Amino acid sequence: MTADFYQTSILPYAAIIIKICRAYTDTQSDYEDYYQEVCLQIWRSRESFKQESEWSTWVYRISLNVCLTLLKKKKKTPAISDEVPIDISEEVNNYTEQNLEQLYVAIRKLSQVDKAVILLYLEEKCYDEIAAITGTNANNIGVRINRIKSRLKKLLHGKIN
Numbered sequence: 001m002t003a004d005f006y007q008t009s010i011l012p013y014a015a016i017i018i019k020i021c022r023a024y025t026d027t028q029s030d031y032e033d034y035y036q037e038v039c040l041q042i043w044r045s046r047e048s049f050k051q052e053s054e055w056s057t058w059v060y061r062i063s064l065n066v067c068l069t070l071l072k073k074k075k076k077t078p079a080i081s082d083e084v085p086i087d088i089s090e091e092v093n094n095y096t097e098q099n100l101e102q103l104y105v106a107i108r109k110l111s112q113v114d115k116a117v118i119l120l121y122l123e124e125k126c127y128d129e130i131a132a133i134t135g136t137n138a139n140n141i142g143v144r145i146n147r148i149k150s151r152l153k154k155l156l157h158g159k160i161n
Helices: 003-023 028-044 055-076 094-108 112-122 127-134 138-156
Strands: none
Touching (some): 003 028, 003 055, 003 094, 003 112, 094 138
């Protein structure tokens, strides 16, 4: 991967990749592995981008697919690990970061599709774009988002596990 490609085609969309990778990982090392694999896959498949959608939509789709694939592989391979959970406590605004981490913990408890939908919603994507990225029906996205928000509220308030 060239530095130029990384600077122009990945770095401007790093926030997308970071959010998706954080939602699908529990440890810092897994997060780093997922992030690296997503970047590598974007680079490998760059020539297959047909410009039928926005580059950001394509980055979302690759990020989701890579994370879901890695998650499936991880579930098939039982691992015993002493890895440390993702630590973001040293960041500047600890209270806000603590709330954000609690949200990510709740998001990790959602189904794979619901994780993808809520992350895209939090990125303020329209229903049609969410449907295109997740491969679902745009008519059902609004209902699904309301159900996800309700479930997240319950998870955050400890009403369900």
